[in-house]
Amino acid sequence: MTRAAFLLSLGSFAGAAQLLMTGEASDYKSLFNGRDLGQWTGDQQRWKVERGVLTGTSGGKSVSALVLGGREFGDFELRFDLRVMHGAGGMQMRGPGMGPLGVELEVGASTACGLTSTLCVQWIINGSPFVIVSSVQPGEWNTYRVVSKGSTFDVFLNERSTAYTIVAGHSTPRGKLSLVMPAGAPSNIEFRNIRLKE
Numbered sequence: 278m279t280r281a282a283f284l285l286s287l288g289s290f291a292g293a294a295q296l297l298m299t300g301e302a303s304d305y306k307s308l309f310n311g312r313d314l315g316q317w318t319g320d321q322q323r324w325k326v327e328r329g330v331l332t333g334t335s336g337g338k339s340v341s342a343l344v345l346g347g348r349e350f351g352d353f354e355l356r357f358d359l360r361v362m363h364g365a366g367g368m369q370m371r372g373p374g375m376g377p378l379g380v381e382l383e384v385g386a387s388t389a390c391g392l393t394s395t396l397c398v399q400w401i402i403n404g405s406p407f408v409i410v411s412s413v414q415p416g417e418w419n420t421y422r423v424v425s426k427g428s429t430f431d432v433f434l435n436e437r438s439t440a441y442t443i444v445a446g447h448s449t450p451r452g453k454l455s456l457v458m459p460a461g462a463p464s465n466i467e468f469r470n471i472r473l474k475e
Contacts, residue, residue: 305356305472308345308454319343319375323458331468333366335458342457344374349451350475355423357471359384361396362416364464370425371445371452377404379452380430380445382423384413386462398434400443410439420470 311329314321323341324333335341350370357368365385372379380402387397387409395412411434413419422433428446432439454473458464 309471317343351451362465366466369455
C-alpha cells in the first residue's frame with residue numbers, strides 16, 4: 278500500500294469514527310447549558326454556574342439539592358462529570374424531588390473506603406448507604422454513566438463497569454433527577470456535561 282493510499286484509508290476511518298461519535302452524542306439530551314441553572318430548581322444560594330461548570334458549595338448544616346423540573350424519568354442512560362473537592366455530592370434518581378427517597382450515586386469522604394485520602398463512590402437507597410462500588414481521588418474529574426432499567430441500576434466509572442448491579446425493587450418506576458450535597462460536613466463539588474438518553 279502506498280503512503281497516499283494509507284493516509285486516505287486512515288482519513289476514511291477517522292471520518293467514520295467521527296460520525297459514530299456524533300451519532301452517539303445526538304442520542305443524548307443535554308440537561309445543563311453551561312450558562313445558567315436553566316430548568317434546575319431548588320437551593321440556588323448554594324448552587325451556581327461558574328466558568329461553564331455547575332458548582333455546589335455547602336456548609337453541611339442541611340441537605341442541599343437542585344431538582345430538574347418539568348418531568349420525571351423512568352428507564353434511562355445518564356452521563357455526567359463530577360469533581361468533589363471536599364465533602365460529598367451526587368445524583369439522585371427516581372425520587373420525588375426534595376428529600377431522601379430514591380436511588381443516589383454519591384461520591385464523598387468516608388472511613389468505609391479504608392483510606393482517608395480517597396473518596397467513596399457508593400449507592401444510597403432512600404437515604405441509607407447500600408454498597409461502595411469504587412473510590413476516586415479528591416479534586417479529580419471523573420465521568421459517570423448510570424444505566425437504569427426497571428428496578429436495576431448499573432454504574433460505569435470512566436467507562437469501566439464497577440461490576441455491581443443494584444436492584445431497588447421498592448423504587449418508583451419514574452421519578453425526578455436531583456443534584457445533592459448531604460448534611461454533615463462542608464462540601465464543594467462541580468458538575469459538567471450532564472446528559473441523558475431515554
